[in-house]
Amino acid sequence: MDKNILGIDWGTSNRRAYLIDQHGACLAEHEDDQGMLAVGGRERFGDSLAGLLDAMGIGADVPVIMSGMVGSASGWQEVAYLDSAVPLQRLPQHLAPVSDAAWAGRCRIVPGYCYRNGAAVDVMRGEETQLLGAVALGHRDGWLVLPGTHSKWVLLRDGVIQSLSTYMTGELFAMLSARGTLSSMMGGDASDAEGYAIGLRQAALNEPLSNTLFRVRAGVVSRSAPQAQAPAVVSGLLIGAEFAAATRALAAGGGATGITVIGSTALAARYAVAAEHFGLQCDVLDPHRVYCAAISQFHHQAST
């Protein structure tokens, strides 16, 4: 058996592949726009994967682990969510073999997680792999935050998910920018520090986003606020809503004082500013590093 393994973070719009050796070192990376939507149907995932392996020059004996939307109902093969009671460390024992005969035995899909708390249900698919990597790197406890289109806040205790909340932060920002009442004022710099701080402050008051977002427009049309700051205020309102909710949960949950953000440098920096605003410490983990750490865990499992 080859000592290398290929991990693919196969999302909705993009995919990213990492070739990992037996020591967990990343030998090669490849990113392209062949996400689930671009593949164009369940029966075409095999060809799409073949193209990726070809592009990376990877032989037929390298096992493949895939995470993300590839395992959703619209992906290659739907893989049932794990219950959040299953520790992340056990994830390698729950991989689902691809049933497609041409790939069976070689390719496996990482299941997502489903979290239930009374009537509230939340899910992840893809982030569990990042989380396993974080656990492997020693982050077994506390709040892990994965910002993005759908920001995830996850509370871990000894590698077990205690709570999961997803916020449509990036998606709502994109929607509001593209059309509707706010769109005409969303052309400016979303990272403007003053506007961002204004949004964070307002978010801390816990008023509904449907109200506070409108008030960004009201401030501009009444000439009470500069239009150029509007995108940063909106960003502050949306990211601030995550922190405001988490701060209540943190206070209720015995007072953790910090978060660990798994995100790109730019996004992590914005979350670090918000964390400071809300009085939280903030560590940052590189998402590629945690992904490789996770694949390395699967590697050990695959080799046994």
Next chain:
Amino acid sequence: MDKNILGIDWGTSNRRAYLIDQHGACLAEHEDDQGMLAVGGRERFGDSLAGLLDAMGIGADVPVIMSGMVGSASGWQEVAYLDSAVPLQRLPQHLAPVSDAAWAGRCRIVPGYCYRNGAAVDVMRGEETQLLGAVALGHRDGWLVLPGTHSKWVLLRDGVIQSLSTYMTGELFAMLSARGTLSSMMGGDASDAEGYAIGLRQAALNEPLSNTLFRVRAGVVSRSAPQAQAPAVVSGLLIGAEFAAATRALAAGGGATGITVIGSTALAARYAVAAEHFGLQCDVLDPHRVYCAAISQFHHQAST
């Protein structure tokens, strides 16, 4: 001088005109899709109005009062917002004559209101006319709610605006239905009673909409909730967010126990259900009736 007066509720997408006699009776109504966006530019409002008068067979001596987006920066002529300290009863004294020479002296525009509370700013343009009508019909005190694309919650005391909060309820519902993560599950019946009640219950918990909206999707993809209910749950979350915020304000503001909704039968019925859920009494006023009552107030002013 003619004893009749024409009131036009000239909004973003539509306009509705009411011919009112000296006793406040509505002699004729006309609605069309020639809202601000359809008119196509400031210099074309005069022709658009001429076409409306022609269609209604209204003579050159009938004064015209216009409210709504016609007075915005993208309308016929921008009219500055009134400060919320100005009582609604004084609105007839603050009408802005149209400066267009062909229409000056005959046509006036109702100003909107701007409300400020610390850093929070909110505005209305059009709803002030409905509110004046409500005041004329005896509703000088308490909470008035004007549901719609942008739902307005207004607290009045002796006809003076004490607070104003706008919620992008209808706009967000339309956005989420048209595209994005939730759109594929938004085809069902938004008035499903059970789904609506689920949304209202979750809204009462005051979690951010960016989270609770995602959880509608999470419930469906994890097969914990029927997809057919999703639109009603979303409706309940958005309308419930208004009530949850208002309930906090009501509790803080000395405990009013009811609201008066100015809205169409269908929308008012949905708000009445939410009001009952949140333990509030709910009266309903017909929006056409209050508009005519407002125009009648302008009539008296115009005749003196």
